[in-house]
Amino acid sequence: MGKAKYWSIVYLMVPIFGVGLFVAAPALRMWLPADVSEHGHTIDHLFVFIMYLTGAVFVATECALVWYLWKYDSKSNPAPTKFTHGSHSLEVVWTILPAATLLFIAIYQINAWADQKLVRRAPVESVGPDGVRGTADDVPKAPIAEVTGRQFEWRIRYPGPDGVLHTRDDLLDVNDLHIPVDEELVLVIKSEDVLHSFFLPNFRVKQDVVPGMKQKVWFKAVKGSEGRSYDLVCAELCGWGHYKMKGRVTVDTQSDYRAWLEKLSFEQHKTSEPPPATAEEQ
Amino acid sequence: MSSHALGDHGHAAHAHDLHDHAAHGHQMSFIGKYIFSRDHKIIGLQFLFSTLLWFIVGGLLALGIRWQLAYPWSKLPILGDMLFSGEAGQMSPEFYTALFTMHATVMIFLVIIPILAGAFGNFLIPLMIGADDMAFPTLNMLSYWFMWPAFVCFGMTFLTAGHGAGSGWTSYPPLSVIESAAPASGMAQTWWLLGVTFVGVSSMLGSVNYMTTIIQMRAPGMTMFRMPMTIWGMFITAILQAFALPVLTAAGFMQLLDRVWDTGFFVAEGATANNAAAMSGGGQPLLWQHLFWFYSHPAVYIMILPAMGMVSDMIACFARKPLFGYKPMVYSISGIAGLGFIVWGHHMFVSGMNPVLGVTFMLATMMIALPSAIKVFNWLGTIWGGKIHFTTPMLFAVAFVSMFIIGGLSGIYMAATPVDIFIHDTYFIVAHFHYVLFSGTAMAVMGAIYFWFPKMFGRMMHDGWGKVHFLLTFIFLNGTFYPMHLLGMVGFPRRLADPYHYETFAHLLPMNQFMTWCAIGMVATQIIFAINFFYSMFYGPKAGRNPWHANGLEWCAPSPPGHGNFDFQPIVYRGPYEYGSPETDEDYYPQWHPPKQGESSGGEEPKPH
Amino acid sequence: MMRQVQVLMLTAVAALVSAQVAHAVDYGTIKGTFTIKGMTPSMKKIVPNKDVEVCGKQELHEEVLVVGKDGGLANALIYALGDAKDANKPMANIHESYNALKAEAAVLDNKGCRFEPRLAVVWTAQKFTIKNSDPSIGHNSFGQPFANPAFNPLIPAGGSVTVPLDKPEKLPFKVSCSIHPWMGSYVIVRPDPYAAVSGETGAFEMVNVPVGEHTFQLWQETLGYLKAVTINGKAEKERRGQYKIAVKKGDNELKIVVDAKDFKTQIDKVK
Amino acid sequence: MKRTLSKARPSVLALVTLAASLASLAGCDQSSQAYFTATSAPKAEIQRSIDRLDASLATAKDEQKEDIRTSIKNLEEELGALPEKQRIVTTIVDAMFGTPDKPIVLSATGLDANKIRLAAGPTTANQDGNTGGLYRRHCVHCHGVAGNGAGPTAEFLNPYPRDFRHGWFKFKSTGINEKPTDDDLRRILREGINGTAMPSFKLLPAAEIDALVEYVKYLSIRGEVENTLYKRFDDDGIKEMLAGAMKGGEAGDEFRALIIEDLLSDEATGVMATWKRANERIVEVVPRPEVSSEESIQKGREIFYGKGGCVQCHGDSAMGDGQTYYVNDIDATRSNAIKQLVNPSFPMQALKPRNLRYTVIRGPSRDIDLYRRLRNGIDAVGMPAPTIPPEEVWHLVDYVKSLPYEFNEPGPTQSENTRAN
Known part of the structure; x- marks a missing residue:
C-alpha cells in the first residue's frame, strides 16, 4: 500500500501527453489549416492566444493536482493533516484573477467578431435631392454570387452581365465557386430546404444557412492563394447525404475570374457541341 | 464506529414504528416490492439498472459511429449483411445519421440525466438528509414508470425504416419537421419526440419530489448549509429542471404538431425538400434552437452538477479533510445554475442569430467559466494537505477533476465567438462535451457506484479489479477523446459519414483508426466493471454501515437500509465534512455523532425541524 | 480495272436472270381465318380519367384479345419470312400489283382515344404516318422499335406526322400514348408487303403470294409467337410460331385455330 | 388440437427467426452473389397478378370462378418455377459478368477492364484519399x-434513383430509346441532376468519373442481359442453351459463347450494338434562328400554347398541373417504359410534368440540353416531342427559360437578415 501514491503518475500522464500531443500536432499535420483569408489570422491569433493561456492554466492545475496527490498520500503523510474549512482571501484571489482574465478575453475579441459579422457597406457616389454630388455609405455591398444550399449540393448563381441576381442572364453552376483574389467580396447564402452551414476551413468562414433567411458572408482571399482550390464543407447536419455536400472554392486572378465567367456563359448558351470523339473533357 | 450510535437514540416507539414498516415490507409480494415499489431505494436501483442497460446500448451505438469513421464504407462487422444486403453489407448513410442521433439521445436522456437524478438522486437524497423516504413516494414511483414509455418510444425508433431518428439529438427543424427532408427517419422522429416528452415528464415528477423532499424532510439539525454537496447538486439540478424543462416539453409539442398536423412553428414558408410539396410554413427554424437550448444548455449543468457534488463528497472523504470552501462551492453551483439560464445563445453563434446578441451571450458564457474554475481550485484545496487514500472511488473522483479541467478549459475556445466561428460543429466541440460528460460525469458516476455500492447492496466491490477498470478506462478514454481536439483544430466536422473525401481531412484517417481502437478497448473494459458489479452484488465481502468511515448521514443506516431507512432518528450536529477534526480522536466526525462533552459543534445549534 | 468490269458484267447477268425468273413465277392468294377455340375472358371496360369530353364519347375496351362472332380472333398477324434464317430478308418476288402501294402511306390514327388500327402493317417501301383525328386533344405516340430509331411525337388535334421506318423489324413493336395510358397498338415493319392482320371476324387475305412453300410467322400481341396451332385441321407446334405453308396458284384456304387455354395465363398476367 | 398449435407457434417462430439470423450470419462471405439479385421484379409481378385474381374471386360469377382458380393455379406454378429460373439466370449472368467484388469484363462488351476494376469492389480509402x-x-x-x-436509400427518394438494368436514361444527346454517349453520362455525374437527389460529383478526379461511367455501363449491360434472359427463358431454344451453359468444361464454354454472341453481339438487337451505336445517334442541333430574344420568346409562347401541345401536360399556368401518372402503377399505365422504371415493391410515386415556373429546371439546363429535350422528348418518362420544325424548337427553349421570370421581374433588393420571399 505504500506504493499507492504511484497512482498519481497516472494523472501526471495527462499534462505530459496533453501538451506533448499539441506540440507534435503540427508535425502530424493536425493544426489549423492554411489560412488564405485576410481576417483569418485574427481568429488564429485568438485561438493560439487562448491556447497558451489555457495551456498554462491546464499545466499548472494538473501539476498541482498531481503534486498534492503525490505529497499528501496517506502512507507517506501519516501525520495529522491540515484541518481547514477554507480561506476567504484565497477564494477572493482565485475568483478575481480568473474573472479578470475571462473579461479580458471577452473584450479582447469583440473587435474580431464585429469585423466578421457586421454588414459590409460600400460607399456609393450619387447625386442627392439637393443636386449635390455626395457619397452614401450605407449601401450594402453587392454580392458577387448567391450560394444556395440544397440536399445535397451547393448551387451557385452569378449575377451575369447585368450585375443583378435573379434575372434571365444569371449564370448557374454547382459546387464549384470561383472568386477573385485580393478583393473583399460578399456572398449571399440561402437554403432551399433545411439548415446547412457554409464552411470554408481555409477562409475561417462558417455561417449556417437558414431556410427563409438570407445570410451574407464576407471575406477576402489573400494574394498568393490564386490558382488554388479549397474545400467547401457543409457543417450543419442536413440529412442522410450531409457528408456528400462537398463544394470547392477556387481563387482566381481577376483576369482568370472573368475568363471563368465567360466560359460559364459560353457553355450556357452555346448551340453546338463538338462530336464526342474529340470532346475528351479532362 | 458507526455501531455505537445505535441504541443511543433508542426511541422505542419510533423504532417500533420503523420495525412495523419493515415487517410490512417483507410481506409484500415480489411485484409490490420490486416492480411497483414506492421505496426510494428500490426506485433508485431500478433507475440504476435501467440506465446501465441503456449505457450498453449507447456505447454500442458509439462503436458503430467509430467503425464508420475508421473504416468508411467497409462491411459493418456482424450486422452488415443482416441490415444492408442491398449495399454489400456496408452501413447506409441514413443509418450513420441514426447512429449518432441515437447515441447522443440515449446517452443524454436515458443514461446521464436519469442515472444522476433518477438513480443517485433517489437513492441518496432521503438517506443523506435523514428522511425515511421521499416526500411523494407514489410520484416517485411514477417518475420511474414514465421512463418506460420513453424506453419504448426510443426503442421504437430503432425498429422503423432507416433504423432510427436522423436529425441529431438537437432535432433541428426543418430537417426534423419536413418529413421529405429526412424520409429515412419516417415515424422514428415522431417516436423520438414522444420519447423526449416522456423523459421530460419523468424528470419533472422527480424534480418536484426532490425539491420538496430537500426543503421539507431534512432530519433535525440538518440545516441547508449542513447538507452534503451531493444534495446541493441534486437540489440545484431539480430547480434547473423544474424551470427549464417545461420550455422543452412545450417546444417538443410544437414540433410534434409541425410534424403531425402540419402547423408551421419552425418551418419557413416555401421550404421544400425531395420534390415534395412546399411547406406553407411561416415559422422560424431559429425559434426551435432558442427554445431547445433554453432547456438543453441548463441540461448540460443538470448533467454535471450532481456529479460535482458526488465528487466533492468522495474527495473530502478520501482526503480525510474538510471540503475546502464549502460555501463558495455552494455559491458557485448556484452561480452556474443562475448563469446557466442566460448562456444558451452560445450554441447559436453561427446560426444566423443577430451578431449583436451574440456578444451578450459571449459575455455571460465567459462568466460561467468562473464558478467552474472556483470549484476546481477548491477541490485542489481539499486535496492539499490531506491524507489521501487511493481507493477506486477516489481514483475516479480525481480523474473527474483532472478531466473536468480539460473540458472546462476547452469551453473557453467556444465562448470566444470569433474562434467559435471556426470550431463550431467540428470535433473540437465533440472533444469538449465528451470531456465534460464522459470523462467528467461518467467518471464521477463510476466512482459513485464504487463508493455507494456497499450502501446499496451491503457488500463491497472488488477494489483491485476496480482499479484495473479505472486504469484501462482512463487510458482508453483519453486515447479516444483527446485526439478529437486536434481533429477539431483541422476543422474536421461532426456528423459526417465520410469526411475523407475532403482534401482537408483525408490525412486524418489513421488518427481516427487509432481513436476507434481506443473506443473499442474502452467499451471492452466495461466488461470488467459489469462482472465486478454483479459478482460483488452476491459474493462481495459484507460491508458494515460505514465502510469508508465517512461523515454523511447515509452511513449511519444499515447496509442496505431497510424500509424507512434509519433504525433510529438521526439528529445532525455538524456539517458533512468534519474529517480530521481536532475535536475527535478519529479522523472523521460523523454528522449524527453528538458533540463530545464540553465542545461546541462548531456551528449553530441543531434545531428540531 | 478488269475486276470492275467483271463485277459489272456479273451484275448485268444476274439482273437478266432474275427478270426471267420473275416472269416465270406464279402467284396465289391466301384467304384465311384465325379462330379461337374455347372460352375466352371478356375484356375490361375502360373508363377514361383524362380528356373525358372526347374520350368518354365512345365505349372503350381493353383490346389485348379481341374475339369476334363465332370465335374469330381479331388482330392476329401473319407475315411471310423471305428466309427462315434471316427474318429481315424480303420475299424474293413481289408482285407488281403492290407497286401502287408504295405511294400510299401506312397510317396509324389516333381516333376516339384509341389507336386505329390496333396493329399497323408497314412495308419499308411505304411512308408511315401517324395521325390525330380527335378534336381538340393532343396525342403522343411512343414507339419503341427494335431496329428503327424510336419516336415519340406529340401530335396536336387534326395533325399528322411522318415517322421514318425504313428498316425491317423481326417482330411488331408497341406504340403507346403516355397521355392516355390505356391506348396501345403495335406496328410491324416488313421488307415486303406480304403481311396481313385478321379483321373483326378473324378473316384475313394476302393476295398475290408467290407460289411455293414459304415460312410464315404467326403472332398475336398477348401470346406473342403462336407456338401451338391447328392449321387446316392439323395440329402443329413450333417454338417460334414459324410454320411452313405451301401456296398454290389461285385461292388458298388457311384455317388457323388457336386454343383459348393458351391465352388465359398470359392475359391474367397482363391485366 | 388448436391449442397445442397455438402454443407451439411462438417457440417455432423464435426458432425460425434464430435460424434465419444464424443463416444470414453464416452467409456473410458467400452472399456476394446474392447482392445482385436483391430484388426480383418478375416475382413481384406474378404475385401481384395472383393477389388481384384472388380478390376478384369474391365478386366473380359462379361460372367464372373455375376459370379464375385455374388461372391462379397456373400462375402459382409459374411462381414455383421461378426460383429455378432465377438460379439458372443468376448462374449464367454471374459466369458472364462476375460478382460485384470480382467483375468479369467480357471483350464483347467493349468495356475497359481497368476502369471497371477501379469502380468495383469494396471501398478502400487511404491517407491520400x-x-x-x-x-x-x-x-x-x-x-x-x-x-x-x-x-437502402432509394425508397426514400423522389424521384426514385435510376435502375440501370433497363438501360434507360433520360438526359442524353441521342434520340429516345437510344443509349447515352459516354459524354452524356459523364456530364450527369459531373453536374448532378438538378431537382433530384442525384448530386454533382464534379469534384471527383476525371479518371474516377470515367471509371464510374464505365461501371454504370457495365451494370446496365449486365442488367439488360439478365432481363433478356428472363424474358426469353421460356423460349425452348434458349432454355437448352442455358441448361448447356450451366455445365462446366468446354461444353459449357461453348454454350456461354453462344449466349454472349446472341445477347451481346447481335448486330440488330444485341445489347452491345445499342451502346456502340450511341455516338451515331446523336441528334443534330440546328442553328438558332436569328431573331431577337423577345421575339423568340413570343414565338415560343405561341408554340407552347398552340401547335406544340405543351399546355396539355404542363398546364395553362405552366406549373405542371396538366396530366399526372404514377410511376409504378402497372395497372394505370401500360407503357413498358414506365412500368419497368422502378422496383415494384416501392410505394407508388406520382410522375408529374414539370412545374416550369421553378427557376431550377430538372436535369442539365444548358440551352443545348433543353433543345435536345424539347426536340426528342424525354425517354423513360414518356414526354413526347412536339411536332414542330427543328429550328422552331429554339423558340420553345427560349420561352421555357423565360418562364420563371415571366411575371417575376426583380423587385427591390432585400436587406440582410430579412426573410426571403
Whole structure:
C-alpha cells in the first residue's frame, strides 16, 4: 500500500501527453489549416492566444493536482493533516484573477467578431435631392454570387452581365465557386430546404444557412492563394447525404475570374457541341 | 464506529414504528416490492439498472459511429449483411445519421440525466438528509414508470425504416419537421419526440419530489448549509429542471404538431425538400434552437452538477479533510445554475442569430467559466494537505477533476465567438462535451457506484479489479477523446459519414483508426466493471454501515437500509465534512455523532425541524 | 480495272436472270381465318380519367384479345419470312400489283382515344404516318422499335406526322400514348408487303403470294409467337410460331385455330 | 388440437427467426452473389397478378370462378418455377459478368477492364484519399449493388434513383430509346441532376468519373442481359442453351459463347450494338434562328400554347398541373417504359410534368440540353416531342427559360437578415 501514491503518475500522464500531443500536432499535420483569408489570422491569433493561456492554466492545475496527490498520500503523510474549512482571501484571489482574465478575453475579441459579422457597406457616389454630388455609405455591398444550399449540393448563381441576381442572364453552376483574389467580396447564402452551414476551413468562414433567411458572408482571399482550390464543407447536419455536400472554392486572378465567367456563359448558351470523339473533357 | 450510535437514540416507539414498516415490507409480494415499489431505494436501483442497460446500448451505438469513421464504407462487422444486403453489407448513410442521433439521445436522456437524478438522486437524497423516504413516494414511483414509455418510444425508433431518428439529438427543424427532408427517419422522429416528452415528464415528477423532499424532510439539525454537496447538486439540478424543462416539453409539442398536423412553428414558408410539396410554413427554424437550448444548455449543468457534488463528497472523504470552501462551492453551483439560464445563445453563434446578441451571450458564457474554475481550485484545496487514500472511488473522483479541467478549459475556445466561428460543429466541440460528460460525469458516476455500492447492496466491490477498470478506462478514454481536439483544430466536422473525401481531412484517417481502437478497448473494459458489479452484488465481502468511515448521514443506516431507512432518528450536529477534526480522536466526525462533552459543534445549534 | 468490269458484267447477268425468273413465277392468294377455340375472358371496360369530353364519347375496351362472332380472333398477324434464317430478308418476288402501294402511306390514327388500327402493317417501301383525328386533344405516340430509331411525337388535334421506318423489324413493336395510358397498338415493319392482320371476324387475305412453300410467322400481341396451332385441321407446334405453308396458284384456304387455354395465363398476367 | 398449435407457434417462430439470423450470419462471405439479385421484379409481378385474381374471386360469377382458380393455379406454378429460373439466370449472368467484388469484363462488351476494376469492389480509402470501390463509396446507397435502383436509400427518394438494368436514361444527346454517349453520362455525374437527389460529383478526379461511367455501363449491360434472359427463358431454344451453359468444361464454354454472341453481339438487337451505336445517334442541333430574344420568346409562347401541345401536360399556368401518372402503377399505365422504371415493391410515386415556373429546371439546363429535350422528348418518362420544325424548337427553349421570370421581374433588393420571399 505504500506504493499507492504511484497512482498519481497516472494523472501526471495527462499534462505530459496533453501538451506533448499539441506540440507534435503540427508535425502530424493536425493544426489549423492554411489560412488564405485576410481576417483569418485574427481568429488564429485568438485561438493560439487562448491556447497558451489555457495551456498554462491546464499545466499548472494538473501539476498541482498531481503534486498534492503525490505529497499528501496517506502512507507517506501519516501525520495529522491540515484541518481547514477554507480561506476567504484565497477564494477572493482565485475568483478575481480568473474573472479578470475571462473579461479580458471577452473584450479582447469583440473587435474580431464585429469585423466578421457586421454588414459590409460600400460607399456609393450619387447625386442627392439637393443636386449635390455626395457619397452614401450605407449601401450594402453587392454580392458577387448567391450560394444556395440544397440536399445535397451547393448551387451557385452569378449575377451575369447585368450585375443583378435573379434575372434571365444569371449564370448557374454547382459546387464549384470561383472568386477573385485580393478583393473583399460578399456572398449571399440561402437554403432551399433545411439548415446547412457554409464552411470554408481555409477562409475561417462558417455561417449556417437558414431556410427563409438570407445570410451574407464576407471575406477576402489573400494574394498568393490564386490558382488554388479549397474545400467547401457543409457543417450543419442536413440529412442522410450531409457528408456528400462537398463544394470547392477556387481563387482566381481577376483576369482568370472573368475568363471563368465567360466560359460559364459560353457553355450556357452555346448551340453546338463538338462530336464526342474529340470532346475528351479532362 | 458507526455501531455505537445505535441504541443511543433508542426511541422505542419510533423504532417500533420503523420495525412495523419493515415487517410490512417483507410481506409484500415480489411485484409490490420490486416492480411497483414506492421505496426510494428500490426506485433508485431500478433507475440504476435501467440506465446501465441503456449505457450498453449507447456505447454500442458509439462503436458503430467509430467503425464508420475508421473504416468508411467497409462491411459493418456482424450486422452488415443482416441490415444492408442491398449495399454489400456496408452501413447506409441514413443509418450513420441514426447512429449518432441515437447515441447522443440515449446517452443524454436515458443514461446521464436519469442515472444522476433518477438513480443517485433517489437513492441518496432521503438517506443523506435523514428522511425515511421521499416526500411523494407514489410520484416517485411514477417518475420511474414514465421512463418506460420513453424506453419504448426510443426503442421504437430503432425498429422503423432507416433504423432510427436522423436529425441529431438537437432535432433541428426543418430537417426534423419536413418529413421529405429526412424520409429515412419516417415515424422514428415522431417516436423520438414522444420519447423526449416522456423523459421530460419523468424528470419533472422527480424534480418536484426532490425539491420538496430537500426543503421539507431534512432530519433535525440538518440545516441547508449542513447538507452534503451531493444534495446541493441534486437540489440545484431539480430547480434547473423544474424551470427549464417545461420550455422543452412545450417546444417538443410544437414540433410534434409541425410534424403531425402540419402547423408551421419552425418551418419557413416555401421550404421544400425531395420534390415534395412546399411547406406553407411561416415559422422560424431559429425559434426551435432558442427554445431547445433554453432547456438543453441548463441540461448540460443538470448533467454535471450532481456529479460535482458526488465528487466533492468522495474527495473530502478520501482526503480525510474538510471540503475546502464549502460555501463558495455552494455559491458557485448556484452561480452556474443562475448563469446557466442566460448562456444558451452560445450554441447559436453561427446560426444566423443577430451578431449583436451574440456578444451578450459571449459575455455571460465567459462568466460561467468562473464558478467552474472556483470549484476546481477548491477541490485542489481539499486535496492539499490531506491524507489521501487511493481507493477506486477516489481514483475516479480525481480523474473527474483532472478531466473536468480539460473540458472546462476547452469551453473557453467556444465562448470566444470569433474562434467559435471556426470550431463550431467540428470535433473540437465533440472533444469538449465528451470531456465534460464522459470523462467528467461518467467518471464521477463510476466512482459513485464504487463508493455507494456497499450502501446499496451491503457488500463491497472488488477494489483491485476496480482499479484495473479505472486504469484501462482512463487510458482508453483519453486515447479516444483527446485526439478529437486536434481533429477539431483541422476543422474536421461532426456528423459526417465520410469526411475523407475532403482534401482537408483525408490525412486524418489513421488518427481516427487509432481513436476507434481506443473506443473499442474502452467499451471492452466495461466488461470488467459489469462482472465486478454483479459478482460483488452476491459474493462481495459484507460491508458494515460505514465502510469508508465517512461523515454523511447515509452511513449511519444499515447496509442496505431497510424500509424507512434509519433504525433510529438521526439528529445532525455538524456539517458533512468534519474529517480530521481536532475535536475527535478519529479522523472523521460523523454528522449524527453528538458533540463530545464540553465542545461546541462548531456551528449553530441543531434545531428540531 | 478488269475486276470492275467483271463485277459489272456479273451484275448485268444476274439482273437478266432474275427478270426471267420473275416472269416465270406464279402467284396465289391466301384467304384465311384465325379462330379461337374455347372460352375466352371478356375484356375490361375502360373508363377514361383524362380528356373525358372526347374520350368518354365512345365505349372503350381493353383490346389485348379481341374475339369476334363465332370465335374469330381479331388482330392476329401473319407475315411471310423471305428466309427462315434471316427474318429481315424480303420475299424474293413481289408482285407488281403492290407497286401502287408504295405511294400510299401506312397510317396509324389516333381516333376516339384509341389507336386505329390496333396493329399497323408497314412495308419499308411505304411512308408511315401517324395521325390525330380527335378534336381538340393532343396525342403522343411512343414507339419503341427494335431496329428503327424510336419516336415519340406529340401530335396536336387534326395533325399528322411522318415517322421514318425504313428498316425491317423481326417482330411488331408497341406504340403507346403516355397521355392516355390505356391506348396501345403495335406496328410491324416488313421488307415486303406480304403481311396481313385478321379483321373483326378473324378473316384475313394476302393476295398475290408467290407460289411455293414459304415460312410464315404467326403472332398475336398477348401470346406473342403462336407456338401451338391447328392449321387446316392439323395440329402443329413450333417454338417460334414459324410454320411452313405451301401456296398454290389461285385461292388458298388457311384455317388457323388457336386454343383459348393458351391465352388465359398470359392475359391474367397482363391485366 | 388448436391449442397445442397455438402454443407451439411462438417457440417455432423464435426458432425460425434464430435460424434465419444464424443463416444470414453464416452467409456473410458467400452472399456476394446474392447482392445482385436483391430484388426480383418478375416475382413481384406474378404475385401481384395472383393477389388481384384472388380478390376478384369474391365478386366473380359462379361460372367464372373455375376459370379464375385455374388461372391462379397456373400462375402459382409459374411462381414455383421461378426460383429455378432465377438460379439458372443468376448462374449464367454471374459466369458472364462476375460478382460485384470480382467483375468479369467480357471483350464483347467493349468495356475497359481497368476502369471497371477501379469502380468495383469494396471501398478502400487511404491517407491520400485515393480510393478503390468508387461505386460503393458514392453510388451504392441509392443505386444498389446490382445497379437496380434499390439501394437502402432509394425508397426514400423522389424521384426514385435510376435502375440501370433497363438501360434507360433520360438526359442524353441521342434520340429516345437510344443509349447515352459516354459524354452524356459523364456530364450527369459531373453536374448532378438538378431537382433530384442525384448530386454533382464534379469534384471527383476525371479518371474516377470515367471509371464510374464505365461501371454504370457495365451494370446496365449486365442488367439488360439478365432481363433478356428472363424474358426469353421460356423460349425452348434458349432454355437448352442455358441448361448447356450451366455445365462446366468446354461444353459449357461453348454454350456461354453462344449466349454472349446472341445477347451481346447481335448486330440488330444485341445489347452491345445499342451502346456502340450511341455516338451515331446523336441528334443534330440546328442553328438558332436569328431573331431577337423577345421575339423568340413570343414565338415560343405561341408554340407552347398552340401547335406544340405543351399546355396539355404542363398546364395553362405552366406549373405542371396538366396530366399526372404514377410511376409504378402497372395497372394505370401500360407503357413498358414506365412500368419497368422502378422496383415494384416501392410505394407508388406520382410522375408529374414539370412545374416550369421553378427557376431550377430538372436535369442539365444548358440551352443545348433543353433543345435536345424539347426536340426528342424525354425517354423513360414518356414526354413526347412536339411536332414542330427543328429550328422552331429554339423558340420553345427560349420561352421555357423565360418562364420563371415571366411575371417575376426583380423587385427591390432585400436587406440582410430579412426573410426571403
